[in-house]
Amino acid sequence: MRQLIILLFIGLAITVSSCREDFVFEPSTGDLAFSRDTVYLDTVFTNIGSSTYTLKVYNKSSKDIKIPTIQLGKGLNSKYRMTVDGMIGENNRIFRDVELLAKDSMFIFIEVTSDVADANPTDFLYTDQIQFDSGANLQQVELVTLIQDAYFIFPNRENGIYDTIPIGFDEDNNVVETRGRNLSNNHPDNGDEFNFNTDKPYVVYGYASVPNGETLTIPGGARVHFHAESGIVVQAGATLKVEGGISSTAALENEVIFEGDRLEPGFSDVPGQWGTIYLRQGSTNHSIKNLTIKNAIIGLLVENNFGTTMTIENTQIYNSSNVGLLARAAKIEGKNMVINNAGEASLACTLGGNYEFKHCTFNNNWPSSRQVAVLLNNYFELENGSTEVFPLNQADFKNCIIYGSNNFELNIDKDDTQTFNFNFSKCLVKFGTSTLQLYAFIYADENNIRRNRNPKFLDVQKNKLNIGDDSAAKGFGININVPNDILGNPRSGVFDLGAYNSIVFPSN
Template identity: 65%
Template sequence: MRNFIILFIVGLAVSFSSCRQDFEFKASTGDLFFSRDTVYLDTVFSNIGSSTYTLKVYNKSDKDIKIPTIKLGKPDSKYRMTVDGMTGENNRIFHDVELLAKDSMYIFIEVTADVASANPTDFLYTDQIQFDSGENFQKVELVTLIQDAYFLYPKRFDDGTTETLPIGDDEVYGFYLDENDPINGNEYVWGNDKPYVVYGYAAVPNGKTLNVQPGARVHFHADSGLIIGNGGSLKVNGQVSNTAALENEVIFEGDRLEPGFSDVPGQWLTVWLTDGSTNNEINHLTIKNAVVGLLIDHNDGTTTTIKNTQIYNSSNIGIWAKTAKISGENIVINYAGDAALACTLGGSYDFRHCTFNNNWSSSRQVAVLVDNYYTDPQTNQQVAYDLNQADFKNCIIFGSNQVELLLNKGSDATKQFNYSFSKCQIRFNNTNNQFTNNPLYAFINDTNEIIKNGDPDFFDIANNKLVIGADSDAKNFGVNVGVPNDILGNPRNGVFDLGAYNSIVFPQD
């Protein structure tokens, strides 16, 4: 009897299921809903693929539907899409797409277009995703700004290899700039008529100078950078800007233009002033999102001058100097994985009216590191160099950790370790007394020269706005050190606030 009941129930279930209409899809009636009516794909460079963008399509009805066609409006569209994981015909046309009642699906969209395809008046490239036709026609607009650029990259040879640069005993993916490039013209002058996009290392060889003009925009691809070789020079000729567009500032950053990448560290490598590079001059340069902003390696005894320069969001170090010689004024560095400024292996440094801040979220980062040695991994012995000078005048050295200044002197007493901090504000909370008996930090308690801790009253650290407010402890603490204007070109007029900016009254919230 029990087996009979079980068989009866199973048979009844089968008979009911044979009558269901679960998979009888009705034609779409044009009642689809979309997560947006226009998909704006952020600015891309000509012929460089975009990120992937998402559109969600909803069937809010009680019926399972079949959409006869989903397609891009232009038959030769530069857009590509997938619909719920399907590629369709060349990622452009899809037939009989099924969508269950009260369900949704994703459409993923990308674009690769050249500037010639865009509207010549506004450089917008547009298309539509079209759903069905006739009375049931629906659409979602697609809009992308295409930006033309100069593209700099290694040559590819007939045998399939690509151009490389010798670096010591190794080679890196890179190339020498060309004075007579058939497409770009003179690559030793970077102007402001359109951006530059660099793949690999662009190199300046002996006897050549790279001149970067006011308003130039340079974008480095992942694992790319700029090398100034032995006997080569870099001249960055930025100027004060009059608007928030920074029209005269030179900007070096990555080549991902989407807003989500605007503050992502480590997108490209570095600007490397190698051993032997000469007479480097940098003015009004902003460097963003590198591994190391500026890597300054020995040079040839000439002084590298850095003025009115900002370096933000370096995954390793903002300025990394190794036995270098630097004169810096009105420099601002914020956020770095290890150090905002690292003056290592000795050298000679003079910094005036600089703001070195590091709010990187770790316990090991510092704003400023100064040392004169390294430990040879083969012998485990120190190799020391002379620190001839490391002078900081009217500077702010601050950050989120208790101690933002580290001084490391090697054990070789024959090597010099000369440094001074005059009229500076320094974050230095010796909470564990680890520096109490260290003679290198005896100066830190001289209240005539040092503001220990206090509040710089930065406007907006998270967004790299390190101007100080009217309530800053750094206000009017400095003296005249020969830097008459702040980083924005404002005259100091006999009032010498610490750091790169004159203090201001912040707007009310």
Template identity: 55%
Template sequence: MRHYFALFIFGILLAVSSCRTDFDTVASSGNLKFSRDTVYLDTVFKNIGSSTYQLKVYNESKEDISIPVIQLKKGLSSKYRMTVDGMSGNNGKIFNNVTLLAKDSLYIFIETTADITDANPADFLYTDEIEFDSGANLQKVALVTLIQDAVFLYPKQNPDGTKEKIQIDGKETDGFYLDENDAVNGNELLFTNDKPYVIYGFAGVPENKTVTFEAGSRVFFHANSGLFVDKNASLQINGEVSATEKSENEVIFEGDRLEPQYSDIPGQWNSIILSEGSANHSINHLTLKNATIGLSVNNQIATTVQIKNTQIYNCSQYGILAQNSRINGENLVINYSGLAGLSCVYGGDYSFTHSTFYNNWPNSEHFAVHISNKLAGATPEAKDLTQATFNNCIIYGSGTNEFNLDKSTNAQFVYQLNNCLLKFSSSGSNPDYQFKDDAVHYNQIILNENPKFLNASQNKFNIDNTSAAFAKGNQTYAIPTDILGITRTSPPDLGAYQSQDFPK
């Protein structure tokens, strides 16, 4: 019994000696270490909250310490806010007597929401510092954020508290119509390069109106948002060739998350929708990325949708989804789509020249190009495909077969590929894929030879003279300049890019 009692007393003493009280700590001596000396919070739009950024603070000494204060230099007026090891402190600005154990660390999470007026007018940077302790023991970590001014377009709130809505393909969705006489923004049907635009919900182009995007305009779409062009309305995208890699004259559509980790994530916003009955669309020098469906074209058979010098990347479903429509594409590049880069269904009339269709989505069911004259559930189920022509194109990707035909005999199905490089590894006896023997549908087809793109995973589809696409085009179909405005040689290269020497 005495033995058990002794063990019991020993256990209590051990537990008590293990408990920490405020008397276990010593004052900080100003020797904290940090995971970084400056925290750069990536670019944010005015009055839009940033992502959360992390700073780690280390106590490398053998003693538990107490940091008298951790605070933002601008105090309670700072536009930054923090949590320190899960604590919110005084409005996320000031934290007193923070304990940090020996050989341990703590996490500080930092966010900001600032207006353009808070930033330095010379460089639009908003800055502050996190101060640790004071006096001789003062240590600092700088905070830096670039604030972008922008034009915000969004559904108005109704008197009953609901949001403004519009009809898209018979369905009601959060949205609004662009107003050419808006009291705040002026002409919302003209997108200039003065400021970027941020769109919430669907921005609709009203009937009988034209929306115009000037060279260099930038549009950022919030989650589930997009652009909807109503019947008898038109879309005009007037980008131009850029002189530098900054794409200063390109029109760019993308999601509104500006952090680098979101730069290539598909499905961040919805789509550009050209509705049935809309007409006279022209798209030139557009870069569109990270949508669900980049461009949705619905029953545009009366007039031709012109798409030139355009890049569409990282769409979770389709780069272009066209239904019974008429499209002419030149110097078009599409890459990384969950279902198909280009999908033309339910018939129509399509012509693509000097275009590069690539798909490296990690799924064996994807295609770079999908052509069909059918539509499940429609009446009739099939419509005439009067033309699907590809001239001097590259159709390639990471899958086995990147070109897919889905044909109904109940409607016309006319297609032809001339001087194209194609990824297709298992044609067998299927009469639709006899690339060498079917002169009606295929002329001068290069099968399964590597185009040797500069870097397809980074959407760089330039080629050099070692590419299988080099000088394999037919001059009859040549577009004089490539997507970068470079003059094509004779015979031309296949795809959207004229070959150049890569830097070694």
């Protein structure tokens, strides 16, 4: 028995000794390998945190090593911060005696929050390095970020409570509010917020509200970025004017662009990043020219615009998680509009109204069996089971394309107890086979409606809805006094459907 106990102690000692030898870490000799030699963090706005970027560090040797220091070159003063294999070190900037097993690797996650004043004044780049060890064993990975200055619009906060603005009423007729603030004629940082500038972009947190009696004017070349759950609300008695122009270069120098505040390429086409542009009931005299709206929940929400006609020209709305243009009992005249991809409908004209669309392209390739390109509706079902019905006095589509990935891309949702007037003239419509009399007009005259003919867009996934020389939309239209296409090219002699004149696509 005594001999057995002695043997157990000897075995335990050998095991412990063996484990210790397995984890003897030698000093690093400067032979680390990296997944990249420079980490480029995409453009960020001043004082707005970046996304998280990854660097992988490899120990390709057969020895367990200990790295004496991993730190940012600017030390605790750096605007970058990082974690090393889940460790936070000294204020996420300095790490000591970091162990790395033989033939193993570790992850470093990097972020940055910097002011434009910290960047190089000539190129607005903010740089630093991740330094591994020092002296003869020093290895470095460069960090580079472009810092962009901006005008910031955000709600004030007092005692932890943010300003709010009205956005509607609940079922009990109580005012519903959301986080935001009214724009100002003389803001201490932004100046006149009712007349946007073009020298730097705008970044909106919460909802920017245009109060009664005011007009928000956004000139050509303006760029407006919205944070999550943000947007613009134009209140009753207020007006929105977007005054973009035709651009001559790929920089879209005269276009107005509304999009999210995530500038990384991976977010360039991600739907639902921000809220909406909401033109409330009673707002009036709106006009929009040469505007692109990207990646909203609802691109443009228009309610009963006080009897005036809202004009929308040369405007594109892309990748809306709900609806591209949602109109409720509104009055809209649209020319050269392109709306592509939305979770429910690219264009939804609901609760009646008055609409005329000329040379517009409505497409929806959202991956759903229920999405449509165009929805027309004249009623609303209340929670108590009753129905409110509204007159659809006019819904005219002329020289338009209505297409998408489903068999039926046009949904006419009609209550027969109220006026429902619609007309499709010289249109291409994606619509399968139906015996419903409501859709008989689609089958009635091939010279007026081209059904299920492919417009052959250039690249739907990249929102390039140009049509080619072999498109079914080529030459099918008539002259309806829209002299130029969305790019400013003249229409003469041959009138193509949709917003674009047909072109010969470049060969691959």
